[in-house]
Amino acid sequence: REYFQQQSPLLGNQFLEDTELLKALKRVLPLEVLNEIKPDLTQFGDRVVNDILELGRASENNPPKLLQLDAWGRRIDKIVVDESWNKLKDIGCKEGLVSIGYERKYKEFSRIYQYIKIYLFACSSAVFDCPLSMTDGGARLLELHGTDSMKKDELQHFITRDPSQFWTSGQWMTEKTGGSDVSGSETIAQELTNPSEYPKLLSTPPTHKVSGYKYFTSATTSDSSMILARDVDKDGNGGVSGSRGLSVYLIKLRTPNGELDRIRVHKLKNKFGTKAVPTAELELMGTPAVRIGPKGRGVPVIASILNITRIHNVIHSVSTMRRCIAIGRDFAHRRTVFGKLLKDNLLYLSTLAEMELEFRAGLHFLLDVSLLLGKSECCATPETDSLLRILTPLSKLYTAKQSIWVSSEGIELLGGTGYMEDSDMPRLFRDTQVTSIWEGTTNVLSMDVWRSLKNTKTIECFFKSIQDRVSNTSGVNQNLLPLFNKATKSINDSIAVIRSVIDKVMNGDMEYAES
Ligand code: MFK
Ligand code: FAD
Incomplete structure (x- = not known):
């Protein structure tokens, strides 16, 4: 007898299939930059579901081992990793996953280019974005605080495209x-x-x-x-x-x-x-x-790493949301329940839509923060630096929490199979769970947001940037304008409340602050 065989969800080119990404890139990049980087993003969008995904799976299935002693009892402390892990390092180097941000070919837009490549890479790479993120942070630390000889030597090892010279940090x-x-x-x-x-x-x-x-x-x-x-x-x-x-x-x-x-x-x-x-x-x-x-x-100096790795954390979280949705959406075209495909089931679509909303919010947040970072490195103004200072911890803490929720829903999207290791969903969920812990827990980052708000200039820039955005109705569907205006009013009301809280606390009303 032939039994029913469910088709598995498939992943296509992760750049070309990501329609929201293309729209979002059009918002933040000049057209000539987007046109120039598109072929590279397209080839990479293919690689991350082919050779890179295979290497990531091999690394995941062959985790590192510690050999503490050799046969003669000598302490060697050798960490043995699968060959696939080393290959991911070479690919990261050759694809410019650190170097693009330092070659600065597209000036302040280079960070967006670099970070979108890592966004495509993260969920296929068994979290090789972790060593890359710290190397990126280390490179920035050396640019800001290194001696001339470090800039000529160690920095070049961090940002080279030659795998034989590449160091991670x-x-x-x-x-x-x-x-x-x-x-x-x-x-x-x-x-x-x-x-x-x-x-x-x-x-x-x-x-x-x-x-x-x-x-x-x-x-x-x-x-x-x-x-x-x-x-x-x-x-x-x-x-x-x-x-x-x-x-x-x-x-x-x-x-x-x-x-x-x-x-x-x-x-x-x-x-x-x-x-x-x-x-x-x-x-x-x-x-x-x-x-x-x-x-x-030491703390302010190492903060130049933290402020980069926290953005990488945002990349990982947003990438996870996108990958879960990509798998769930494809599955909806292949799975039939109660006589129709899931793609035609409104309740299923509403779950996907909620996930998509969080993903889109995270993606736009990521692009805005990446652009601010690029600006702070290439054409800084007090405004860009103030905004970057507050939006880095805020985007990290928010997207981490949302990606944990989205990836948990991702498991459920596939039903019981989603709970199976080889459906990939459990790995995505587990890997993103740490994004709310490392690089500063949610509470610690909340304190960091609070610390940055103590600078009155930062408060002004922050609220102005929100108000500019919510008062810009260009591109809003006319039918949705009343809803948009209602949301704008509610955001402005919230800002007024937050402002009064900040004022009271700044004026020393700690009892109010604690309550
Ligand atoms: C896949 C994607 C990501 C991959 C991740 C890779 C894996 C790595 C995993 C890790 O987790 S690495 C370890 C990460 N550790 C943390 O994130 C530490 C979390 N704790 C904090 O962030 C605390 O707030 C902190 C350690 C910074 C508190 O230390 P202090 O000494 O009590 O800080 P204080 O007095 O508030 O600040 C000291 C100075 O640093 C101040 O400057 P001034 O002395 O000039 O006044 C602060 O303004 C400055 N500072 C603190 N945080 C800053 C900062 N400056 C700029 N940016 C910041 N974020
Ligand atoms: P604690 O700081 O003891 O926190 C315990 C709880 O207290 C948390 O819920 C926290 O939110 C809360 N808390 C702390 N302070 C406050 C506060 N002021 N107000 C309210 N609540 C507060 N570290 C490195 O240096 N390098 C690494 O490479 C590295 N890799 C890691 C990899 C993994 C997989 C993990 C899980 C952690 C890694 N870490 C690394 C450590 C990580 O940065 C810390 O675990 C994290 O910063 C929290 O510190 P802690 O574990 O000491 O918890």
């Missing part, structure tokens, strides 16, 4: 004492008395050695890392307490023969998601390091 802040609050960090940096005794692994000879236990270190197969450490004297004493005693240090993880340089990997984390990304608990054991930026300014 980590960002090691979190310790057992805290990830949101790094003030209790125990890792110390001691000035070296004998730098010449250390091999020269970076462009600058090491100035310090760092020692301490880092509790979460993602992409631990990276070539280098930026770490927070507390400056102490040569004997390991003294040091300013709290976060004002911390500085940023750059380390090279391995010696030329591939062995970790005075680093012990104690374990690989057993994670809910991001299974292909090696995340370790490790100990720095006097690892040679070079300070970047001023002593004691």
Whole structure:
């Protein structure tokens, strides 16, 4: 007997099929830029559902392993990753997933081009966007705070398109004492008395050695890392307490023969998601390091990474929403229930529509923040910088929460099969669950939004940008104008309420603030 066989949902070219993306790009990019980058986005839209997706699946199915001891009991602490993971690194490099943002061929629009490529890549790549995001952040940190020799050397390794020269970089802040609050960090940096005794692994000879236990270190197969450490004297004493005693240090993880340089990997984390990304608990054991930026300014210096990786987080969240919807929409054309295809079922469509709304909001948010970042790098004004400062944490915290909801719905869209590992939906859900935790939890980012609002200029820019947008009726369907006007009024009313809250708090009415 022949039994019924359900057709599986299929993914087509992820750029060409994404009609909202094309509309949104027309809004934010000059036509000549869009026309120039379209062929590249089109070829990449194909790759992410072919070879890249296959590599991502292979990485996911062969997660990293830690070999702590060799056959003779010698500590080697080797993290073994599947070959597919290394291939994803090469592809990321050759496709310019970091470099496009620094070549700046399209000036302030380059970030949009770069980030849309990563948006296409993220959900097929087993979260290889994680190491790329930290490398991007590291590159920005070096541009802003690196020495001339770092800009000529290490920065070039981060932004090259030559895989044989490409370095990825980590960002090691979190310790057992805290990830949101790094003030209790125990890792110390001691000035070296004998730098010449250390091999020269970076462009600058090491100035310090760092020692301490880092509790979460993602992409631990990276070539280098930026770490927070507390400056102490040569004997390991003294040091300013709290976060004002911390500085940023750059380390090279391995010696030329591939062995970790005075680093012990104690374990690989057993994670809910991001299974292909090696995340370790490790100990720095006097690892040679070079300070970047001023002593004691570690938090604001490393914030230049955070402000980039938080945008990558937005990319990942929005990409997840889009991928779940793409799978669900295709399925709706293939699955029949109660005599008709799901695509003709209004209740099913209304679920998809709610998901689509969150996705579109997130996509436009992402493009606006990417453009602001591009502007702040190429043609900054006080307004762009103020808006970027508040919209970065806001977009990260909002899209993370929404992508968790959308991907949970995504599982249900496919019914029982959606709950099966090989439908891809559980992986998308698990991988996006972390977006509300790493790079600052929702509460911590809310505090960051609040901190940025303490600057009155930021408040003015923020509300003006919203009001400009809601008063612009061009492109609004005439039939929907009354609804649009109603929404505009409600947004303006909300702004008035928020303003009065901010005023009261700024004037010291803390009782009101707490209530
Ligand atoms: C796939 C996509 C993404 C992939 C991700 C890759 C995996 C990586 C995973 C990670 O999670 S890496 C670790 C991420 N860790 C965090 O995000 C830490 C979360 N905690 C915070 O953000 C806290 O708010 C913070 C550590 C910054 C609090 O530290 P402090 O020392 O109590 O901060 P304080 O006193 O508020 O600020 C110190 C200075 O830094 C101030 O400048 P001034 O000294 O000049 O006044 C602040 O203005 C400045 N600052 C803080 N946050 C800033 C900032 N400046 C610019 N931008 C910011 N975001
Ligand atoms: P805590 O800071 O202890 O937070 C616990 C709870 O308290 C949270 O709900 C939080 O929202 C809440 N909270 C904290 N402060 C406040 C406040 N002021 N007001 C209200 N509520 C508050 N870190 C790195 O440095 N490098 C990495 O590569 C890295 N990779 C990671 C990979 C994964 C998969 C994960 C899960 C984490 C990774 N982290 C990494 C760590 C991550 O950044 C931290 O877990 C995160 O910042 C939260 O810190 P915590 O775990 O110490 O939680």
